[in-house]
Amino acid sequence: MTQTTTSDGIRPGEVIAALPERTDARLVYIGRIRTPFRSRKECPRRGEPDGPLCTIEIDEPWRPALKGITPGTRLQVLYWMHLARRDLVQQNVEHKGALHGTFSLRSPVRPNPIASSVADVVSVAETSVTVRGLDCVDGTPLLDLKRESCAAHD
Amino acid sequence: MTQTTTSDGIRPGEVIAALPERTDARLVYIGRIRTPFRSRKECPRRGEPDGPLCTIEIDEPWRPALKGITPGTRLQVLYWMHLARRDLVQQNVEHKGALHGTFSLRSPVRPNPIASSVADVVSVAETSVTVRGLDCVDGTPLLDLKRESCAAHD
Numbered sequence: 001m002t003q004t005t006t007s008d009g010i011r012p013g014e015v016i017a018a019l020p021e022r023t024d025a026r027l028v029y030i031g032r033i034r035t036p037f038r039s040r041k042e043c044p045r046r047g048e049p050d051g052p053l054c055t056i057e058i059d060e061p062w063r064p065a066l067k068g069i070t071p072g073t074r075l076q077v078l079y080w081m082h083l084a085r086r087d088l089v090q091q092n093v094e095h096k097g098a099l100h101g102t103f104s105l106r107s108p109v110r111p112n113p114i115a116s117s118v119a120d121v122v123s124v125a126e127t128s129v130t131v132r133g134l135d136c137v138d139g140t141p142l143l144d145l146k147r148e149s150c151a152a153h154d
Numbered sequence: 155m156t157q158t159t160t161s162d163g164i165r166p167g168e169v170i171a172a173l174p175e176r177t178d179a180r181l182v183y184i185g186r187i188r189t190p191f192r193s194r195k196e197c198p199r200r201g202e203p204d205g206p207l208c209t210i211e212i213d214e215p216w217r218p219a220l221k222g223i224t225p226g227t228r229l230q231v232l233y234w235m236h237l238a239r240r241d242l243v244q245q246n247v248e249h250k251g252a253l254h255g256t257f258s259l260r261s262p263v264r265p266n267p268i269a270s271s272v273a274d275v276v277s278v279a280e281t282s283v284t285v286r287g288l289d290c291v292d293g294t295p296l297l298d299l300k301r302e303s304c305a306a307h308d
Contacts, residue, residue, distance in 0.1 A: 017215035023180035061171035065243040067255030089219040101221030103299035143266045145257035
């Protein structure tokens with residue numbers, strides 16, 4: 001753990017961790033998310049229910065897993081924030097000097113950069129689902145879709 | 155993609171996929187979840203707000219990331235369902251013959267077995283957080299903690 005005060009994407013006071021060399025589990029990208037946001041700078045701070053249409057493209061062999069998803073379904077979308085660094089444990093998110101623990105934030109910068117968003121299904125095709133509510137950059141790798149539960153505890 | 159009708163944890167009609175050899179991203183376990191549930195059979199179907207106390211143990215070097223988490227915080231807990239198979243794309247969840255696409259379910263069996271639960275923080279120590287609301291087996295590997303947002307779209 002090192003206290004830093006310099007650049008390279010690090011803001012004053014932020015705390016970085018030395019990541020272990022080992023890895024413990026492996027992910028397979030199962031598709032890609034197509035959005036109108038071509039860079040992280042263009043992405044909104046959070047997806048909105050009336051946001052732009054985004055298309056979740058599903059790779060073979062996972063397309064049959066779409067069975068049962070229909071317009072109006074709410075989906076939890078898990079994706080990999082492939083552009084994010086992974087070593088910040090405390091972050092200066094508002095550039096104001098106050099440090100926040102990574103676990104108290106939803107920042108993309110985290111030890112395992114898995115994002116979780118909720119999206120409303122607009123239409124379903126054989127190889128893709130079109131939704132509203134996402135805020136990620138075009139081409140983001142997809143990890144999972146799950147039926148979204150209404151219950152908070154699920 | 156193969157249609158199966160036999161055993162090995164497969165129920166009638168379920169559809170399995172050939173997983174690709176490649177992997178695309180790697181996860182690091184950042185801790186372990188301690189629960190009273192010693193086997194998958196003992197786990198409740200879903201965690202409840204008044205469920206038993208569970209302790210989320212955080213490994214070095216991620217402990218400073220707990221800063222800002224206090225009793226009453228709601229956390230999204232991401233963990234790795236290390237006991238689940240990954241190749242079912244359609245599942246016969248109720249043993250009744252009706253097939254459901256994996257993406258329309260929250261079953262542990264999925265291409266990337268990442269679980270997402272919401273838990274209420276009861277107490278925080280330097281190396282762990284005690285919560286209610288989890289339903290996973292004792293020893294489950296932790297992937298991430300995030301501040302839970304009240305907004306559905308986040």
